[in-house]
Amino acid sequence: MLDRDVERLRRLDRLYHGTEAHCISELRMRKVVFHKLCAELRSRALLEETFHVTIEEQVAMFIHVVGHNWSNRPIAFEFMRSGETVSRYFNLVLDALCILARDLVCIKSIDTHQKITSSHGRFHPYFQGCIGALDGTHIPACVPMHMQDRFRGRKKFQSQNVLAAVDFDLRFLYVLAGWEGSAHDSYVLQDALSRTNGLKIPEGKYFLADAGYAARPGVLPPYRGTRYHLKEYKGAREPENPKELFNLRHPLLEQLLSEHLVP
Structure with missing residues (x-):
């Protein structure tokens, strides 16, 4: 289990802190945007970290579903998690983003651009x-x-x-x-x-x-x-x-x- 956790952390570090092109390819956004999104979810207490799963990993699993059309089992294999863990955090991130969308997806200004x-x-x-x-x-x-x-x-x-x-x-x-x-x-x-x-x-x-x-x-x-x-x-x-x-x-x-x- 220790070897598995070390391997998972190595993969996640490469995902979040690797090249810009790799982050865009895998997470569908630039690194700075990904980390700002996670920081916003953390500061608003819309997601909570657990001893085993960080907010960054929760969001990354969610993005692989909606951004790559991956199903539960491939994500469970890639992130070395159980299918129940993937499903649970997908729903938590989905609920959090729906709440966040109320403030972000709206008309910001009515002035002619x-x-x-x-x-x-x-x-x-x-x-x-x-x-x-x-x-x-x-x-x-x-x-x-x-x-x-x-x-x-x-x-x-x-x-x-x-x-x-x-x-x-x-x-x-x-x-x-x-x-x-x-x-x-x-x-x-x-x-x-x-x-x-x-x-x-x-x-x-x-x-x-x-x-x-x-x-x-x-x-x-x-x-x-x-x-x-x-x-x-x-x-x-x-x-x-x-x-x-x-x-x-x-x-x-x-x-x-x-x-x-x-x-």
Whole structure:
């Protein structure tokens, strides 16, 4: 048992304090971000260390489940723990992160971002009041056999249609998971807006959205039936009317939102 504990500590030390690239590959985040997350969970008393399992190890096991889609047994083997230990700490970390998300996943500011205001004539004042973008993404789902038809959509696998909204600093403002992969984006958005604890868009502000959503207060999609994708404007194909000009700037602004995205 002593040899096992020494080997585990050696592996964990290599995981937390190894190279930056290795940490990003295994933990899906930079070392400084990982340690800040653990420190935040520790300072808020959302997780507690035990004599045998540190908070860092608890979080690392959790990330291997959600970041690599590992099941219980491979994690138990990799971390030299029992399956019961892995399952118990996964649920503890999940509960802690759900509590932490209440303070982190929310609208931080309703001011028009500097990325827009500093681009006068291109994005400003045309996108004055834009506070971010929202879209749906399909996440693989493992569901019982009798429910699988509902989770089959345009993907080749069963999936959830997850709605996410982000601001121009790449911070999540809202996330709604659980809808079947067959659900249309507009239905998922309607559900998010109708919930008492759902997405609340401030008066006079709005999010960018793609053509899968209808225009409504707080949501600004591109013009339908008009060139939209950037590849359609390559070469000498300049916008020919105001609608095409708007549809050109719309995805450019979405691209500006995510151009600095890093793992």
